[in-house]
Amino acid sequence: MGCTHNAFNANRSNSHFIVDYAPIGTILNIYFNPFYPLFYFSIQSSTKGNDVGKRQLSYSYGMLSFLRKIRWTSFILCFTIAAAGCVSQATSKPQWTQQLVVQDVRLNELSGLSESIRYPGYFWANNDSGDSLRCFLISPQGKTVALVNLKGYKSVDTESLRVAGVPGRSFVYISDTGDNRARRKHVQIYRFPEPEIDVKKGDQEMELPGEQMILKYGDGSATDAETLLIDKNQRVGIVTKSFLGSKLWITPNPFSAGEQTLQLAGNVPVGKWKQRGQQYSLLFTDGAISNDGRHVALMTYTTLFIWKIPGGEDLLNLAKVLSSPPDIQETLPQLQQGESLSFTGNKSHIAVSSEGLNPPVMMMNFGVR
Numbered sequence: 001m002g003c004t005h006n007a008f009n010a011n012r013s014n015s016h017f018i019v020d021y022a023p024i025g026t027i028l029n030i031y032f033n034p035f036y037p038l039f040y041f042s043i044q045s046s047t048k049g050n051d052v053g054k055r056q057l058s059y060s061y062g063m064l065s066f067l068r069k070i071r072w073t074s075f076i077l078c079f080t081i082a083a084a085g086c087v088s089q090a091t092s093k094p095q096w097t098q099q100l101v102v103q104d105v106r107l108n109e110l111s112g113l114s115e116s117i118r119y120p121g122y123f124w125a126n127n128d129s130g131d132s133l134r135c136f137l138i139s140p141q142g143k144t145v146a147l148v149n150l151k152g153y154k155s156v157d158t159e160s161l162r163v164a165g166v167p168g169r170s171f172v173y174i175s176d177t178g179d180n181r182a183r184r185k186h187v188q189i190y191r192f193p194e195p196e197i198d199v200k201k202g203d204q205e206m207e208l209p210g211e212q213m214i215l216k217y218g219d220g221s222a223t224d225a226e227t228l229l230i231d232k233n234q235r236v237g238i239v240t241k242s243f244l245g246s247k248l249w250i251t252p253n254p255f256s257a258g259e260q261t262l263q264l265a266g267n268v269p270v271g272k273w274k275q276r277g278q279q280y281s282l283l284f285t286d287g288a289i290s291n292d293g294r295h296v297a298l299m300t301y302t303t304l305f306i307w308k309i310p311g312g313e314d315l316l317n318l319a320k321v322l323s324s325p326p327d328i329q330e331t332l333p334q335l336q337q338g339e340s341l342s343f344t345g346n347k348s349h350i351a352v353s354s355e356g357l358n359p360p361v362m363m364m365n366f367g368v369r
Helices: 002-010 015-032 035-047 050-092 315-321
Strands: 096-101 110-115 123-127 132-136 144-151 161-166 169-176 187-193 204-209 213-216 225-230 236-240 246-250 256-270 283-287 295-300 303-308 328-331 338-343 349-353 361-363
Touching: 002 295, 015 303, 110 169, 110 349, 123 161, 132 161, 144 187, 169 225, 213 236, 236 256, 236 283, 246 315, 256 315, 295 315, 295 338, 303 315, 303 349
Parallel strands: 110 161, 110 338, 144 204, 213 256, 225 283, 283 338
Antiparallel strands: 096 361, 110 123, 123 132, 132 144, 161 169, 169 187, 187 213, 225 236, 236 246, 246 256, 283 295, 295 303, 303 328, 338 349, 349 361
């Protein structure tokens, strides 16, 4: 043991040991520490006149130059991959596109929008308060095909509009539930069957009879509401509009002419879903259930929320769904005052629009993620 130890000590200055071990430490330092070359070349001056040091320097410098190239190449490669991932993520994000522009200047306070079941690709629309109880059928080019006036009724503050039912038996529902001053003891929902219309003609006008359902809130309150939901059983849901917290109210029975008392189904805690740095409104302005019953959507002035409905579209199931964070949350496109939305015939598309003269109807494919 002693002899081996002495022999090892005697050969520690041998260049083989220096070449085998010293350059490795130097190379690793330079590879991982970009400031190490300053320290390294300050040492190199001590190798002048030392052949072993020169060999070490030559060997190390060749290797470190190679490894430094690898280091920067790997850095650029990693950065490129990360950037490509970001671009891929950005391109997969749903995009808003303009589907049409409403041409009729009479629709300057568009507050309700819903795609027709009888005439796919066409939209029923109505104005906010101040207008008579009437609906416009809009073509895919944005032109008015028909104007329907409801006979025998006078509205107070119309808001949302929904088309619900099945082909061959579909209805247009109009909510007269606006109450900015919270003074109304009763609100109304109207409906009429989708009429037979020659969609090849333009600007047809007709007067139709309708049905009226009178509603009062179960707690005796008066509140503003702009969101109308209709489920597959023709039960009516109303989501209130309030800074103090929105609620879902539902009718105990399907739509029928006469009076019903709304039942409180649950809260819709929109204040809990705000994302960091996002412009955010707490006031719901519209909502809809998709025709296939698989999704429900609500919108505020700034944001669109979409949920899947795992138990079907019955309003009793919606109370639990709407109390949970949404599955999809997207900022609305630039609109003057977004107050209307509609699912479209394609199950993964949704359209939104706004008040204002010649408002656009913007479309998003929320199935792209």
